[in-house]
Amino acid sequence: MALIVQKYGGTSVGDLERIRNVASRVKKNHEAGNEIVVVVSARSGVTNRLVADARSLHPNPNEREMDMLLAVGEQETIALMAIALHRLGVPAVSRTGGQAGIKTDFAHTRARIVKVTAGDIREQLSEGNVVIVAGFQGINQHNQITTFGRGGSDLSAIALASSLNADQCQICTDVDGVFTADPRIVSTARKISQISYDEMLELASLGSKVMQSRAVEFAKKFDVEFEVCSSFNNKPGTIVKKEAASMEEVVVRGAAVDKDQVKIVVSQVHDQPGTAAKVFQALADAEVNVDMIVQNIGHGGIANLTFSAPLEDAFRAEKAVGEILDLMGGGKVEGVDRIAKLSVVGVGMRTHSGVAAKLFTALAEAGINIQLISTSEIKISVAIDVDKADAALRLVHEAFELEKEETVL
Numbered sequence: 001m002a003l004i005v006q007k008y009g010g011t012s013v014g015d016l017e018r019i020r021n022v023a024s025r026v027k028k029n030h031e032a033g034n035e036i037v038v039v040v041s042a043r044s045g046v047t048n049r050l051v052a053d054a055r056s057l058h059p060n061p062n063e064r065e066m067d068m069l070l071a072v073g074e075q076e077t078i079a080l081m082a083i084a085l086h087r088l089g090v091p092a093v094s095r096t097g098g099q100a101g102i103k104t105d106f107a108h109t110r111a112r113i114v115k116v117t118a119g120d121i122r123e124q125l126s127e128g129n130v131v132i133v134a135g136f137q138g139i140n141q142h143n144q145i146t147t148f149g150r151g152g153s154d155l156s157a158i159a160l161a162s163s164l165n166a167d168q169c170q171i172c173t174d175v176d177g178v179f180t181a182d183p184r185i186v187s188t189a190r191k192i193s194q195i196s197y198d199e200m201l202e203l204a205s206l207g208s209k210v211m212q213s214r215a216v217e218f219a220k221k222f223d224v225e226f227e228v229c230s231s232f233n234n235k236p237g238t239i240v241k242k243e244a245a246s247m248e249e250v251v252v253r254g255a256a257v258d259k260d261q262v263k264i265v266v267s268q269v270h271d272q273p274g275t276a277a278k279v280f281q282a283l284a285d286a287e288v289n290v291d292m293i294v295q296n297i298g299h300g301g302i303a304n305l306t307f308s309a310p311l312e313d314a315f316r317a318e319k320a321v322g323e324i325l326d327l328m329g330g331g332k333v334e335g336v337d338r339i340a341k342l343s344v345v346g347v348g349m350r351t352h353s354g355v356a357a358k359l360f361t362a363l364a365e366a367g368i369n370i371q372l373i374s375t376s377e378i379k380i381s382v383a384i385d386v387d388k389a390d391a392a393l394r395l396v397h398e399a400f401e402l403e404k405e406e407t408v409l
């Protein structure tokens with residue numbers, strides 16, 4: 001008998017048929033003698049619709065009320081799931097995040113979990129009940145409902161698995177696991193069998209969109225091993241866990257491309273101490289998530305600064321830079337261009353050399369120009385032309401032979 005925490009995302013519970021389908025999967029696991037906690041998201045589209053409703057009433061809705069509103073989506077699902085299980089003869093009870101003892105800080109709409117007591121979940125399980133918990137929500141010390149930011153049900157599942165010391169934690173979703181690259185772009189992409197928290201974090205933040213980054217961070221911090229798997233079939237998924245020495249044998253675990261990026265070129269700034277500090281402070285104050293940065297030194301005490309940022313931050317970035325340049329009395333925003341960010345990720349990069357060379361060579365041979373570069377210990381990213389993004393991803397996947405089965409685990 002094992003204690004299993006399973007999370008089902010919005011598409012997995014998207015309609016009543018799918019809710020029935022999840023209920024029968026849960027029934028099988030329950031009949032096999034396991035204790036099951038099911039964490040669910042709102043049905044797909046529900047949260048978006050609630051956000052849109054609020055915004056049509058007010059351009060800047062109050063955050064406490066937003067939490068009150070958005071938490072409804074998950075509550076609908078927990079009750080429906082319990083009812084579907086009852087129909088199959090499975091004893092089940094639903095719990096809100098607050099009832100499940102998920103305590104948070106006061107940051108409405110982006111709350112952090114401070115403690116998980118799990119409420120009466122252990123008692124319910126020992127009485128033979130399946131417990132269904134509303135994801136994405138908790139309660140603060142003033143008994144107010146809080147939410148964890150979009151995609152936050154993943155975090156609920158990981159935090160509950162940690163608190164209950166679960167034997168298994170599964171993030172059940174509409175894909176079969178984490179892939180070496182997006183299979184919709186790269187036909188030879190392969191499901192990764194095991195990946196470290198850090199690699200998963202990099203891929204999550206690169207827009208592979210499989211999971212919420214905060215949930216992976218939490219899992220890393222509390223060492224909660226989990227599996228990303230399909231809600232629609234029973235194939236083994238991808239195990240996300242603590243890095244093992246053998247994981248470094250694989251130099252590149254996966255590749256990703258993010259097409260929603262811009263490159264902002266700022267020209268004619270004073271080449272003197274403090275210039276970059278001021279520009280990037282202004283960007284930080286405007287909450288622009290700057291990634292790749294290049295500075296070219298020009299002649300006569302002037303320089304160009306180029307950086308990348310997510311497309312959604314482009315307008316704020318341009319405005320913030322424009323204002324600070326006016327204050328500094330020099331420089332101008334030369335252009336804001338759409339780019340794609342192509343990245344390769346792998347903990348093996350720490351101990352293997354030549355990854356950058358191989359990446360750059362593959363792109364050069366295909367005539368793809370690299371506009372910006374950034375690296376971390378386990379990642380190399382390059383900014384390239386958006387039109388070439390898909391082709392570049394396929395090339396890189398091939399160059400690093402990512403289609404080949406991992407041999408060392």
Ligand code: ASP
Pocket residue numbers: 009010041042047048073135136149150151152153154
């Ligand atoms: N329902 C929330 C959202 O759509 C949380 C989640 O799905 O994990 O972002």
Ligand code: MG
Pocket residue numbers: 009010041151153
């Ligand atoms: Mg979701």
